Structures are given as structure tokens and as C-alpha cells.
Amino acid sequence: MLSAFVRAFRTPDLRRKLLFTISIMAIFRVGSFIPTPGVDYTNVQQCVAQSQDNTLLGLVNLFSGGALLQLSIFALGIMPYITASIITQLLRVVIPRFEALHKEGQQGQTQLTQYTRYMTIGLAILQSTTVITVARNDLLFPGCTVPIIPNDGIMTIVLMVITMTAGTTLIMWLGELITERGIGNGMSLLIFTSIAATFPAAMWSIAGSDDGITKFAIVMVIIVLVIGLVVFVEQSQRRIPVQYAKRMVGRKMYGGSSTYIPIKINMAGIIPVIFASSLLAIPGLIAQFGDQTADWVVWVSENVADPGAPLNIGLYLVLIIFFAYFYTAITFNPDEVADNMKKYGGFIPGIRAGRPTAEYLDYVLTRVLAAGSLYLAFVALIPLIAFIVLGVGTNIPFGGASILIVVGVGLETVKQIESQLQQRHYEGFLR
Structure with a gap:
């Protein structure tokens, strides 16, 4: 890099x-x-x-x-x-x-x-x-x-x-x-x-706390391991092979090539975490404007608005998994992909074109999303895990939603720089 x-x-x-x-x-x-x-x-x-x-x-x-x-x-x-x-x-x-x-x-x-x-x-x-x-x-x-x-x-x-x-x-x-x-x-x-x-202010606050040097070292190790995990998963994809049949257009022959449909493990990106966090913040916002001594306000503050409460954690996990499937269903339509493949003479080896192809894509997507949604939920809970184990606060640097954005944007930017470098420094076969 x-x-x-x-x-x-x-x-x-x-x-x-x-x-x-x-x-x-x-x-x-x-x-x-x-x-x-x-x-x-x-x-x-x-x-x-x-x-x-x-x-x-x-x-x-x-x-x-x-x-x-x-x-x-x-x-x-x-x-x-x-x-x-x-x-x-x-x-x-x-x-x-x-x-x-x-x-x-x-x-x-x-x-x-x-x-x-x-x-x-x-x-x-x-x-x-x-x-x-x-x-x-x-x-x-x-x-x-x-x-x-x-x-x-x-x-x-x-x-x-x-x-x-x-x-x-x-x-x-x-x-x-x-x-x-x-x-x-x-x-x-x-x-x-x-x-x-x-990041600097958050790390400085950890270093200045009790046993700050030890916590700082542990947090740095966690950050490096989690970044490695996120890079590995974000680069992972399930490649579905696609074969295009040969066809004559006038005097020219088209098709006959092989390619693949890349299905990433994390198709939805950071969106499920944002949706889940936003929805969980609504009950706490409503409770802030109510009578602070009322029973329902106290219950919401202790069970829904508190990020360490078991109910809050459970709702957070369920919402992340739900929105991972929901947002992917909006952005990736197996029926549309299957129709486009059929229109241009493409097919998945061993799968008939049309409806069977759409069903196969939906089947693969559902299985891949099961791992992707659990991965999102795990990364989102990293700040809470650090809070319980280390006591360094719920907003550790590069935790939860932030690490997905930082690593994803960093990878995409480096890829664009490398692609433009290849365009300007391409040597070809003959020097």
C-alpha cells in the first residue's frame, strides 16, 4: 500500500x-x-x-x-x-x-x-x-x-x-x-x-486511564486482529461460474467466454449496522423527552437505551441480521440477474436458464448471507466486548461500525490508485 x-x-x-x-x-x-x-x-x-x-x-x-x-x-x-x-x-x-x-x-x-x-x-x-x-x-x-x-x-x-x-x-x-x-x-x-x-484522542484517553499502558497494548492488538479479520472477510466472495454460448451476429461470432458472478460475504456493507443503531436510538430519544421518574421511562433507559443491557444486545443482533437480509434483497435481485443472463445467452453450468437459475442464486445468496450477517453482528459488538473485558468504554477506536468503514474505504481507495497506476505504467509484452 x-x-x-x-x-x-x-x-x-x-x-x-x-x-x-x-x-x-x-x-x-x-x-x-x-x-x-x-x-x-x-x-x-x-x-x-x-x-x-x-x-x-x-x-x-x-x-x-x-x-x-x-x-x-x-x-x-x-x-x-x-x-x-x-x-x-x-x-x-x-x-x-x-x-x-x-x-x-x-x-x-x-x-x-x-x-x-x-x-x-x-x-x-x-x-x-x-x-x-x-x-x-x-x-x-x-x-x-x-x-x-x-x-x-x-x-x-x-x-x-x-x-x-x-x-x-x-x-x-x-x-x-x-x-x-x-x-x-x-x-x-x-x-x-x-x-x-x-482515533488519537480515544487512544490517548485509554493510555491515560488506570493501567493505561497495558490496556493500550491490548487494544492495539485487538485492533490489528480485527482489521485483519475484516480485510479477509471483505475480500472474500463466492464465485458462481457463468458460461456464455456462442452466437452469430452478422458475420461475427460472439460469446463462448467464461466468467463468474461474485457474491461477497458482506453484501450489505455497513448499512445494517447503521439501521440497527438508528432504530435502537429512537426509544431512548423518546424517553429523554418524557418524565424521567415514570416507570416506562426508567424501563426504557435500563433495558433498551443502555448498550450493556441484555435486551439491547439481543435487539441489536436481531436487527443487524434482519437488515443484512433486507438490504441485500433490495440491492441484489436474483430474478433480474437470471433474466439478463438468459437474454445474452449466459448460463450456470448444470443449471437451466431462467427460473432455476434465479432459485439457485437465491439459494447461494441465502447461505452466504448467514455467515455475513453473523460476521457483521460480531464486529458490531466489539466495543461492548472491550467494555466488559477491559473496561475501556463502549466507544473504543475502530470499533463496530467505524472499523468496517475505515477498512472498506481504505481498500477501495488503494485499489483505485493501483488501477490508475497500471494504466499509466503498463509495459505490455514488448519492452
């Missing part, structure tokens, strides 16, 4: 793309520390120092690189765009128009991207209003006595909502700039930047 980066910086075109990408990532990090107008930055820093782990908004704070708890202009991070993208994909099942656009190729994808942008702005307005409401009601930092928003007049609130929404729109534009002019997927790299930015 390091040699690929060194060779990339020696190539002028790739060097410009890499420097452009790094510059955008630096701008993204700088914006995470600029406070939103109306926020008392000194009081926010004091509350951050006094607060405990906030599991309610932990996922959004993770994807914003800690900007959410800072109430900066980039407080919402890339989360509204991720949510809008997921909703757009889910609407393909409900709205035929979206499915038709998906099948129209580049023009249809451009229209879907435009819908995603509009939806991102709407979600940014909704989420910024929610975050500001939580901050005004002293729920963002429970137990903090100093006011975060000293002047909570209507004009101040409107200005804060506009600023946070504009920040999300700017992040979306920066991500698209990276995709267009830089290296890798822009949105994924911004998420990568947000997660990687929290």
Missing part, C-alpha cells in the same frame, strides 16, 4: 488528484471546529469535558468527527446524505418511477442523484432542528449547568438551522468534488476522515 502511494506521488496527474483530495479533507476538518453562530464555544468545551459517553447521538457524532458535540457548522456531518441515499434506494421498491430511473443508465442515475440532494437538504433542516432542540433542553450534555445557547430567541434558532443546513450542503459538494476531481469516493473519504480523526 505504501509503495502504491509513493509511486502515485511520482506521477504528476495522480499527485495533483491526491493533493486535491487531501486539501478537501483538510477543509472538512477545519470546518468541524468552527462554532455555529449563537453557540457559546467556551461553555461547549466545558460541557464536553464534563459529559459522559452520549450513546444517543453517538453514531451521528462519529460520522461528523466529533463536530456534533461541538455544535460546529459541520455538526451534522455527512449523515443526512447517507440517510437520503438509503431512503432513495429503499424507495425503488415502493415507487416504480425510481426503479425505472435506476434502469435508465447514466441519465436515470443523474436524476436519482438530484432527488438525493433535495432530500439531503430536507433531512438536514429536520436534523439540525432536532439537535438544537436537544441542546436547548440540556439533553445534549446531561448534567452540564452552563448554557450552550445563551440567547435562544427565534432569530438565533433560525440562523443556527440555516448555518447547519448550509454546512451539510457544503460537505455534500466537497464530497462530489473529490469524486469528480480527486481519488476515490468523496462521501466515503469524508466519513473516513471523520472516524480517523477521533
Whole structure:
């Protein structure tokens, strides 16, 4: 990987793309520390120092690189765009128009991207209003006595909502700039930047605790082992062989080639973990606005909102497995794949084309997903395991959802760099 980066910086075109990408990532990090107008930055820093782990908004704070708890202009991070993208994909099942656009190729994808942008702005307005409401009601930092928003007049609130929404729109534009002019997927790299930015502070907090050096060494060993596991599984795939029959078109003969359909063990990626975490956060959010002495609020806080409660762990595992199958069923349609194969003269050796091929693909996909969903559940529970065994907190660096994103984005970016290097340094058979 390091040699690929060194060779990339020696190539002028790739060097410009890499420097452009790094510059955008630096701008993204700088914006995470600029406070939103109306926020008392000194009081926010004091509350951050006094607060405990906030599991309610932990996922959004993770994807914003800690900007959410800072109430900066980039407080919402890339989360509204991720949510809008997921909703757009889910609407393909409900709205035929979206499915038709998906099948129209580049023009249809451009229209879907435009819908995603509009939806991102709407979600940014909704989420910024929610975050500001939580901050005004002293729920963002429970137990903090100093006011975060000293002047909570209507004009101040409107200005804060506009600023946070504009920040999300700017992040979306920066991500698209990276995709267009830089290296890798822009949105994924911004998420990568947000997660990687929290790593030094988290490791420093572990090293500064009781028996910090021992815990630090153990956590580093766990991180290396888990990264190795994730790389191994993310690169693993079940290859279904496909043979294309020969056919004459005019005077030319086509087909007769062999290829395969790659089915990854983790077809759904990080989406099941995001869905499961978001759904489990809803009961805790509702309980925060209720009477804290009510029986149902106490029960929800102790059994559903507490990440160490057995019911919370059980629901988390069930939701991850469910969404792994659900999201894969949306993104990979065996009937559509079988029809396309039949249309172009392709078949799986030993399997008849058409309906039997679709049933075989569904059978293989179901068996592979059984291992993939359990793998996702195991990786998602790594922070809890570290908390129980080591007592280092539930948000250890590169734990759960973050490790899947960091490793996946890193692998994909390195692959793109290597592919562009091969295009520019391909020697061929004759020197």
C-alpha cells in the first residue's frame, strides 16, 4: 500500500488528484471546529469535558468527527446524505418511477442523484432542528449547568438551522468534488476522515486511564486482529461460474467466454449496522423527552437505551441480521440477474436458464448471507466486548461500525490508485 502511494506521488496527474483530495479533507476538518453562530464555544468545551459517553447521538457524532458535540457548522456531518441515499434506494421498491430511473443508465442515475440532494437538504433542516432542540433542553450534555445557547430567541434558532443546513450542503459538494476531481469516493473519504480523526484522542484517553499502558497494548492488538479479520472477510466472495454460448451476429461470432458472478460475504456493507443503531436510538430519544421518574421511562433507559443491557444486545443482533437480509434483497435481485443472463445467452453450468437459475442464486445468496450477517453482528459488538473485558468504554477506536468503514474505504481507495497506476505504467509484452 505504501509503495502504491509513493509511486502515485511520482506521477504528476495522480499527485495533483491526491493533493486535491487531501486539501478537501483538510477543509472538512477545519470546518468541524468552527462554532455555529449563537453557540457559546467556551461553555461547549466545558460541557464536553464534563459529559459522559452520549450513546444517543453517538453514531451521528462519529460520522461528523466529533463536530456534533461541538455544535460546529459541520455538526451534522455527512449523515443526512447517507440517510437520503438509503431512503432513495429503499424507495425503488415502493415507487416504480425510481426503479425505472435506476434502469435508465447514466441519465436515470443523474436524476436519482438530484432527488438525493433535495432530500439531503430536507433531512438536514429536520436534523439540525432536532439537535438544537436537544441542546436547548440540556439533553445534549446531561448534567452540564452552563448554557450552550445563551440567547435562544427565534432569530438565533433560525440562523443556527440555516448555518447547519448550509454546512451539510457544503460537505455534500466537497464530497462530489473529490469524486469528480480527486481519488476515490468523496462521501466515503469524508466519513473516513471523520472516524480517523477521533482515533488519537480515544487512544490517548485509554493510555491515560488506570493501567493505561497495558490496556493500550491490548487494544492495539485487538485492533490489528480485527482489521485483519475484516480485510479477509471483505475480500472474500463466492464465485458462481457463468458460461456464455456462442452466437452469430452478422458475420461475427460472439460469446463462448467464461466468467463468474461474485457474491461477497458482506453484501450489505455497513448499512445494517447503521439501521440497527438508528432504530435502537429512537426509544431512548423518546424517553429523554418524557418524565424521567415514570416507570416506562426508567424501563426504557435500563433495558433498551443502555448498550450493556441484555435486551439491547439481543435487539441489536436481531436487527443487524434482519437488515443484512433486507438490504441485500433490495440491492441484489436474483430474478433480474437470471433474466439478463438468459437474454445474452449466459448460463450456470448444470443449471437451466431462467427460473432455476434465479432459485439457485437465491439459494447461494441465502447461505452466504448467514455467515455475513453473523460476521457483521460480531464486529458490531466489539466495543461492548472491550467494555466488559477491559473496561475501556463502549466507544473504543475502530470499533463496530467505524472499523468496517475505515477498512472498506481504505481498500477501495488503494485499489483505485493501483488501477490508475497500471494504466499509466503498463509495459505490455514488448519492452
